[in-house]
Amino acid sequence: MTRRPVPPFSHDEAVQKVRMAEDAWNTRDPEKVALAYTPDTKWRNRSEFLTGREAVRDFLVRKWQRENDYRLIKEIWAHSDNRIAVRFCYEFHDAQGQWFRAYGxxxxxxxxxxxxxxxxxxxNDVAIAETDRLFHWPQGPRPADHPGLSELGL
Structure with a gap:
């Protein structure tokens, strides 16, 4: 089974792939998100190294248990035939109510x-005041009319 679009990516297809990933991550559904990766996927996330779809799913469960009210925006940076580089920001708060903006x-x-x-x-995580939040849409995928990273000056 294929997961369209498939390589080699045109620019529009790479942009579509980025938005599909953003939308999936904003569901905060580890099962759904993990299905976008190969069964033997290799990950480095910060200082954590993962191998396999199951490890990704378990990682995402842990992530979204501690990152409350998570909202993410991704933006394409560059692409080639089968590679895409992305920059992103997400906002969340911890169990104590401290808000953060993660840049990556x-x-x-x-x-x-x-x-x-x-x-x-x-x-990298940066602590922010709740009043400095920029991502205010209801939980789930970012609305089509919500500004992206460049429009927000991020």
Missing amino acids: NENWAFDAEGYMATRHASI
């Missing part, structure tokens, strides 16, 4: 069927 970059490589085989993510 990801490098993705896809297999021929359109599944992500490799993901390298570098991420």
Whole structure:
């Protein structure tokens, strides 16, 4: 089974793939998100190294248990035939109510069927005041008319 679009990516297809990933992550559904990756996917997320779809699912369960009211925006940075580079920001608060904005970059490589085989993510968290939040849409995918990172000056 393929996960369209598949490589080689045109610019529009790469942009579509980025938005599909953003929408999936904003569901905060580990089962759904994990299905975008190959069964033997290789990940680096901050200082954590993962192998396999099951490890990704378990990671996402842990992530969204501690990152409350999570909202994410991704933006394409560059692409080639089967690779996409993305920059992103997400906002969340911890159990004590402290808000954070996480800034990061990801490098993705896809297999021929359109599944992500490799993901390298570098991420930094910055504490913010609740009044400094920029991502206010209801839980779930970002509305089509909500500004992206560039429009928000991020």
